[in-house]
Amino acid sequence: MKSELTHQKLRGGYYTPKPITDFITRWAVSSPTATILEPSCGDGNFLESMAQTYRERGLEDRDRISRQICAIEFDPEEARKAQERLESLGIPAGGAVRNGDFFSYCRNFIDGGVRFEAIVGNPPFIRYQSFMEEHRKLAFEIMQEAGLTPNRFTNAWVPFLIASSLLLTDKGRMGMVVPAELFQVGYAAQTRLFLSDYFRKLTIITFKKLVFSEINQEVVLLLCEKDGDRHSGIRVVELEEMGDLQAFDPKDLSNIELKPLDHTSEKWTQYYLTADEITLLRKWRTHPEIAVSGDVLDVDVGVVTGLNEFFALNELQVAKNKLGAHTKRIITKSAHLEGVVMTEEDWADNVARQYATALLHLPNAPFSEQAEEVRQYIVSGEKQGVHTGYKCRIRKNWFVVPSVWVPDAFMLRQVHSYPKIILNEAKATCTDTVHRVRFKEGYEGARVTAAFLNSLTLAFSEVTGRSYGAGVLTFEPSESESLPLPLRGADKLDVEQIDQLIRFNRIEEVLEITDKALLIDGLGLAREEALALRKIWRKLRDRRINRR
Template sequence: MKLIENASADKLRGGFYTPEPIAAFILKWGINGNHNDDILEPSCGDGVFIEQLKNSEYNYKSITAVEFDSVEAKKAAKIKLNNKTVINTDFHLYCNETLQRFNLIIGNPPYIRFQYFDEEQQMEAAKIFNRAGLKYSKLTNAWVSFVVGSSLLLKENGKIGFVLPAELLQVSYAQQLREFLAHFYNKINIISFEKLVFPDIQQEVVLLLCEKNNSGSHLIEHLELKDADDLKNLDVEVLKSPSKKIDFKSNKWTYYFLEQEEIDFLENIATKHNIPTIGKYAKVEVGITTGANNYFTVPLTTVNEYELNDFAKPMVGRSVQVNSAIFNKQDWEINSNLNAKAHLLVFPSSKNLNDHKGAKAYIKFGEDMRINKGYKTGIRDDWFVVPSIKVSDAFFIRRNNLYPRLIINEAGAYSTDTMHRIFIKPDTEIEAFTASYYNSLSLAFSEVTGRSHGGGVLELMPSEAERILLPYQLNNKKLLLTIDKMLRDKKNIDDILKITNIEILKKGYGLTQKEINLADKIWKKLSNRRLNRGK
């Protein structure tokens, strides 16, 4: 996988190449006894897959390798292998122009954001999406268009085998890709790894192995190995018969880490017990985007040094500053007195500063630090005026460790984009709303709707948080103080759930003990898998 974050020359061409055990296994799975395959590698880099094919004893008809970078293409061209063609061009262009079709398409496509495509690449990628009946957007990553384009180049029966970011299973911009794959292929196998394959970039990857055979069935299976070396002992025969039914709806493929009974439970529980989602009772928005949190969020010492009391507003910016289900004024004062960054600087426009010496001095300090040249600050009329200053009713932690927390904002504090803002809808009781969240079913859905990162972090975007099931009942309000106290006392979440699952799920919504146990099992399975990756 070729990751682009800082747009260095090395990363723009792709700097993270496929480990040999992975390339060898994908070839072994793909060829699997065939002797007459036309093979395509749409982004061959310096030729890892070609080398593996050279070192094997597989019989094949031809291999075509496409590589955008001329230096890497020359390296691949030097590998001595029969019936090999290396083409130095952009895959998107090749895909739209070639008439050749292939039995097997393999590789490790580039992981490049839309903004790093040149205009021609964007146009050619859009053509691929149009051919597949899909919508192309600026959120689309290169690996998505490589998967779609490769699928279009398959013969009537054929396979693709790719190394892809685990975002495939989770992120919203890959949602239509998941739907496309589910309909296009008859067999899908996903192989994930407990240990990071690319530890230097903290990027979790999976192997996507798809087969098109026109059987009419659509099945999927997930298999998790310890690391890439375990592939050497994996019999490809176990991948011949995936057993789980593909969900043609837009559910995330995180589901397929689970057993079929668990999948069926998650798909049916909301309808069976008429359980709504967070979005029915609240609007979830990103926190305040300052453009430079380290500058606009300050401790009390900075407020005093520059005499900024007129502009300093109470805020909470880190999850460690909140250890409860209710964040009150006393909690905020404790953070402030501990010199935490508990103050948000909300400056008026330049014409309304009224020659405030402290404010002007701090703004001058920001300009000396070039804060005014930032991506967000640089487009403002007054770079130091932060937009969307609103106090929310509650907070939802954006990035989480053990589990996501929902917190009432009793202190009336602001929050940066490290937390989401919760705005309660009319006729919703905030105490009941918050208490209703702390149960195993809601926590299970937080794992399913969110996305995990390489370090074991669970992140949820606002739309994802709104899709979490929330068994809301007015009567749940009575649980709030107990939940809050237990969190403040650092009680294990399991101790809280023993109480809340009975009151919220069993008594409130009629779930059986078996269903409650299943929800708890799903939450623990998914969260433990995620947390173990961070160790």
Template sequence: MDFKANQTDQKLRGGYYTPLDLAEFMAKWVTKGDIKKILEPSSGDGNFFQALSRIVRDGEPEIKVTGVELNKEEVEKSRERIKTLNNIQFEILNEDYLEWGLKSQNNNSFDAVIGNPPFIRYQYLPKEYQDRAEKIFDLYNLKFTKHTNAWVPFVVQSFEMLNPGGRLAMILPSELMHVSHAQSLREYLGKNSEKILILDPKELWFEDTLQGALILFAEKKKSAKDKSRGLGIKEITNRSFADDDPHKYFKNINFINGETITGKWTKAVLNKKELELIKEIKCSSEAYQFKEIADASVGIVTGANKYFLINKKDAREFGIEDWSHPMFGRSEHCPKLVYDEDQHNRNIEKELPTEFIWFDVDKFEELGEDAQKYVKKGEDKEYHKRYKCRIRDPWFKVPSVYATEIGMLKRSHNYHRLILNEINAYTTDTAYRIKLKTDSIEPHQLVYNFLNSFTALTAELEGRFYGGGVLELIPSEIKKTYVPIINSSYSDLKELDKKFNSLDPEEVLKQQDEHILKSFGLSKNDRNIIHNAWQKLRDRRQRK
């Protein structure tokens, strides 16, 4: 759990200010044309004011810029800065932007919006700010989730304040393209924009954060009846692009629209040929969407993993070995594709937390003396006061305990893989329990066939990533991946398992493609297209 108490003041304030060269680049785009009024909804210390002043030439029609900033110290800094900027008329308001916007939405309209809104998780916002954020969603009939971030309602409200044909330029987290909580914003922008362009950098722009960022350019439709050109994404390397005219990036871009823009925007990174081939494979009768053949559910939620997951040695010393059961939940537990007795014993030798403690009784008195001591030990450390523990009775009895023949780790570095669970081990909530829905596919078949470039590519398209570039899938995203199923034997899986760690990750997929995708009917050229598309998205995620 990412507790608020553990966060820095900078994170809680969402204050990662924009370098001047990026601010000037964005200013070039929003000041093009007949621009009279510009909004900066999170003006901070005034970097965008400085940028706009540098871009607007003396003698041009006067532009009025309205800045809104909650932090009083930052307002004073920006007011001091604008004293030397005489070619623009500035108004700086010391207010909460969402509150100001809700009060003045019918009385204010702008030709352009520019800025870098705060990146603050909903759970860290004070209650009154949470209420305002939720009101923005309600006001524009957008689906709300408490997993949202402050920048989402900032963008919606800013876009609403644009005049028809107005322009928005914002620096936003890269997760705009793929996280579920931004889906309503993606749909909203797709519906109301004449064109959207994302400049997607390989580098991290902000120090002291692993959060990737991008530049969003969006032009509002002049009329609801207007057709949209759709979404385009341009990958950029280093900061030399900031010296360019941003308008040139709208040329020679593969804008996608219609069904291809629905859902996550990661697919816009791919070219037309790649998208067409993906669609063709998905339509094949031998490519199954995961939800057709299997279910994915979260592993066991203990509420206190350090207490309920211990190593074999500690289980013996505490005298609770009879209450312990084999488990896995980390990549170090499962370095390959099969979790068997040999792997479990190797983990025991390394003193990894291989034992899940399950006190499957309803009353404390039903436990033996050693088990009772262990429960009291947990209470001394106040584990029973943790949320997941205190809402169950008794607190020490973990619910929903069952194992499945297949497991899957929640996160991956290169690509996700399934794990054949041969010893019926339990899995924690860092992994998923996979259960087949059909008798026509054996567990070893699904584990083997899941490992190929096409499945890995669909996982990249459906998943999400955060700082550090690790790919994460939740059950609803796993269900949307595709798996081509061909005949494979248990010995095929065991052979692959033996050599899995000795092969380069890319070589694993290429070898599997040669067997699975070739048998599936894909030519060598098509296999290369799919593999390269996966590699493109993987490298982008890892910022290679």
């Protein structure tokens, strides 16, 4: 089983369940004469659905069905299985299933003017380092010709998606199973822009329960229409689980609201909202009276120690190794930051709880120049192999942790309910589980910290951050610097009051205070608009947290 799983991971193939292949194929194939392409057919799950759909459309001629199918598979053994599967249905597989590299076929199809009315599939999920150079080079060339600039973060499913799009007829349809990363990751930003420009209508079907639970990979069904039947826009349909597709008629999609497409690379999490909610967000996103967080503060990663278990110690470990004179205060977990102010009292409490609060902080000098007690501790680390870790071995002196500066505040990198800024009165640094914040000149940290917790900023945090599973929202520094931040009226806020409320998780009371001061009095929003922004935040937060 292990060797089979390793092979699957290497080629990026996790084959598609029948409810999904049936639904996508029925949606994509609208007539018995439609030609259909599958760029990575695996062992043939989609092929069975194709044969079934053609017959439902009134096509019984098996030779003709074979001529209208083009299924490509790189792995010879999987291609053989796909051929046998089609033959078992009485359909000649000789010309229908082809063993080879999709991108080579794609190049020939593009140059030869070959196009398809329907394209379906589940592109392989192969990261850059496992994407064979000869195939990657051609795949990236095709992407570049389409106006995109792939890089080392580009996963194989992206060029499969782009190249397939180029092979559709003017009224063609493409239905693909793709990672939910399409919604939110940076490397898919150009893909989002390409899709919104290339297609008139996009439908995305998501599931609350994982389809591929064995790999913990959230996927969505991406349905793209070049013509759109005189309509344009995007819709998101959320189902409880994959099995719900069996009772869902593809024709019913036309009854679901289409939202105007935002022809930018912005994340698509916003499309879980109604058209009115999206319009409200866009209205206030560019309001001249609203700052962007990056105008007010700089966000950087925390300290990268190389191995927190060795470099971050609790009080007992410091005493045992006599390292008190060689440490600096550090926060190692976001859970150790309870309110929005990290006080001296909080610090003393963390120390008393035996949290890892002391960072080994040494002069950048060779081993021989370190204190005796430090040398003993370094030797103990080498016996454990700490110095062989990547982050340690690339340092001149492996035991000297770089970039140990103390920030004005902290910002959570991974969020459960809501993001926040935490003032650093304790003068500690932090590991890279938390971001470090410096306030720019002219901005008072306490006011910014208090103002950050408002319904507008929290709503945008849900469409700016990324959620990979387990309900956690993750922010890179650049994302933390791109949030809208209303500050007019922040002088009326009491950061100590907000700190106390947050410590008891009374976020709704905080939002009543901050929304009144910042959004209603400061910006002139109607109370209904402020409440609508809060509803948007709750809707997106609850959806994220309740996935499973």
